[in-house]
């Protein structure tokens with residue numbers, strides 16, 4: 001099954017969300033998985049960022065980011081956990097709803113957290129349905145290739161578009177660690193099988209995390225659905241980064257695939273210190289900030 005089902009492609013209206021391109025288009029309606037499929041046919045690359053709250057999401061929406069992922073990286077980047085493993089479906093539902101409320105154009109993809117789909121297709125459908133009905137996401141993401149294909153099939157059959165995620169799958173950190181995947185002939189063949197399995201199950205896109213650039217390029221050439229790379233080299237159809245990494249807000253070590261486009265940590269701590277000094281020194285508030 002390599003053709004997109006009606007459920008995945010959403011509206012059949014000819015109007016496009018961005019005029020001609022996913023990024024830089026002027027359209028106002030929400031982007032659908034059908035627009036994503038059309039971008040691959042045009043050979044167009046597109047950006048994806050994570051978001052965990054309405055304000056940040058509204059900034060990225062206004063900047064024209066066409067797809068946002070409410071990642072379970074919220075676990076370590078937003079909620080203060082050590083990893084993504086403890087994140088609950090209740091937490092993902094609350095954060096996803098906020099991101100949907102903060103945006104009007106981006107396609108919002110909600111990450112299914114660890115434990116919310118591993119029991120099988122029925123559990124996956126129950127969990128994904130919460131993200132769709134209670135949070136209003138346009139698609140969900142789950143980890144695993146061949147091992148998750150039955151879950152993907154049922155969700156897609158049920159009208160829920162699915163983004164798959166293969167290579168390094170962080171919810172399995174206790175089993176696999178945070179290590180490059182797909183190195184060596186056997187692992188490369190497994191990654192290719194995983195990529196084909198999620199496409200055949202009906203996924204509309206697939207994240208390739210921490211895989212050798214040459215292998216990611218081969219998967220991208222082989223698949224009809226777009227690949228979204230993170231630490232997967234320059235040849236994937238799309239690129240995703242965790243927003244706090246990209247903007248320099250994550251404390252401590254960040255993965256080597258991160259490019260830092262700003263230093264928000266420095267900006268924010270500078271502002272906090274300036275405020276504190278004003279208060280301690282009595283230079284804030286001034287007359288302009290006072291009422292009489």
Ligand SMILES: Nc1nc(=O)c2c([nH]1)NC[C@@H]1CN(c3ccc(C(=O)N[C@@H](CCC(=O)O)C(=O)O)cc3)CN21
Pocket residue numbers: 072073076077084168170178179180210242245250254255256257
């Ligand atoms: N802040 C943040 N950024 C992310 O990209 C991210 C998260 N959190 N949490 C969820 C997953 C976990 N991810 C990770 C976590 C660790 C590495 C890491 O330690 N990578 C090593 C390379 C390891 C190797 O070479 O085998 C690195 O230095 O990049 C990579 C991706 C990606 N995701």
Ligand SMILES: CC(C)C(=O)C(=O)O
Pocket residue numbers: 050069070071072073074111165207209230240242
């Ligand atoms: C790193 C991306 C792909 C992700 O799954 C997340 O942010 O949770």
Ligand SMILES: [Mg+2]
Pocket residue numbers: 071072073084111
């Ligand atoms: Mg995730």
